[in-house]
Amino acid sequence: MLTSTTTKAALRALAMAFALHSFSLSAKEFTEKDFLSQPLGHGVYELAYDGSQKALYAASAPSFDQDKTDGLVFQLAADSLQINKRIKTERRTFAVSLDQENHILYLGNAMEGSITLLDTRTNSVIKTIQLSHDADPKKTVHVREVVLDKKHHRLYVSGMAGKGKGLLWVVDTQKQQLADTLTKLEPVGFAVDTSGDKVYVVSGLGELITLDGKTSKLLSRVKVDPADPEHYFLNIALNAAAGTGYIADTNTRDVLVVELDSGKLIHRIPTPNSVAVLYNAARDEIYVTHRNDQLISVIDAKSYALKHTIKTTAMPNSLVLSPDASTLYASVKQDEKSGGADYVLKIDLTKL
Numbered sequence: 346m347l348t349s350t351t352t353k354a355a356l357r358a359l360a361m362a363f364a365l366h367s368f369s370l371s372a373k374e375f376t377e378k379d380f381l382s383q384p385l386g387h388g389v390y391e392l393a394y395d396g397s398q399k400a401l402y403a404a405s406a407p408s409f410d411q412d413k414t415d416g417l418v419f420q421l422a423a424d425s426l427q428i429n430k431r432i433k434t435e436r437r438t439f440a441v442s443l444d445q446e447n448h449i450l451y452l453g454n455a456m457e458g459s460i461t462l463l464d465t466r467t468n469s470v471i472k473t474i475q476l477s478h479d480a481d482p483k484k485t486v487h488v489r490e491v492v493l494d495k496k497h498h499r500l501y502v503s504g505m506a507g508k509g510k511g512l513l514w515v516v517d518t519q520k521q522q523l524a525d526t527l528t529k530l531e532p533v534g535f536a537v538d539t540s541g542d543k544v545y546v547v548s549g550l551g552e553l554i555t556l557d558g559k560t561s562k563l564l565s566r567v568k569v570d571p572a573d574p575e576h577y578f579l580n581i582a583l584n585a586a587a588g589t590g591y592i593a594d595t596n597t598r599d600v601l602v603v604e605l606d607s608g609k610l611i612h613r614i615p616t617p618n619s620v621a622v623l624y625n626a627a628r629d630e631i632y633v634t635h636r637n638d639q640l641i642s643v644i645d646a647k648s649y650a651l652k653h654t655i656k657t658t659a660m661p662n663s664l665v666l667s668p669d670a671s672t673l674y675a676s677v678k679q680d681e682k683s684g685g686a687d688y689v690l691k692i693d694l695t696k697l
Contacts, residue, residue: 372651373697377658377677381691383426385419389676389687392665393443393450395465399423401665401674402465403689404452406437418452418463423667426691432468434461442493442500444518451500453488460491460502462521472521476502476514486512490580492535494544497558499524501544503532513546515561525561530554534580534593538605541585545605547592551576553608567608569601582624582631584646591631593619600633602649614649616642621663627670628694634661634675641675643697653697657690659683671695 388406395402403419416438420430438461440453449471452461458477461470477486486504493500498519504512511531517524531548538545542558548566551573555564569592570576577596584591589611592601595618602612617635624631624646631644641661643653662676673692679685 376656384686384688390439391441391663393441396668404438440491442491453491458485494537547578547581582622593622623664636660
């Protein structure tokens, strides 16, 4: 006999199934075979596009073994995905952020709690900035995300080390040194609104945190969906013109649409749980990666309807858009047990 709690859970699951079915009913389906791909190797993570070189950078950490700490950055031809260069670094690379005008690629060294500055003209390391200073490696705060605010010459870096121990580092990109450390925020992902002089942070506690872009000071923090304690926000994309943000959640289903000024939840886009989210203003579309479902969603930002899906054979991770907004690139990761190579997928949006 079903209990009341079990019945409610079953009804919720059934409602979700219907919602997801109706959400995808009119979507056109593609597979990664419809597009160009390039295998790279193990441990590929975030991507950056360099328009001046028409190149794509892919950060990788080939091994997690304690005695194999080297990183590897791939430089690919943006059009063909041909591997132009393999740039070795002394530390493993995960997160990336590019300052194209100043020819600097910022690399987040998650395991070492630091960032590396790479000169994209010479492919040589300019310097490494140590952010976490714990002598005990088990207490190191791990770098998760690095996001550049070019206007205010700051690099925002999220540091993760368990609940209650998260840090937000602010790096002065002109002096190339740590400028400030913010505590008790549990930061995970960021997005910068240059025109509004705001930095939006999403946290592992289901919060939207707003910082002053001029001073990096805390302006507000709001629980977006306090009724659900399971939220773990990973990333946020901004539609600044509409005053909305799109939040990817790794723990729960749905992409959450929030009002940036208030943090109010205004819509739930029914999707599987997600990792990366990216907004394309030129096409008014939202792109989302769903690692567990091996799927990339293309969503209409006006109606929130699913326009297309792209099925992958492995787990799509990070996204980056070409400057002309016509090409979407995704890093795709293999299951650790598969032994296959992680790869980059080039999606021609004009064919969707």
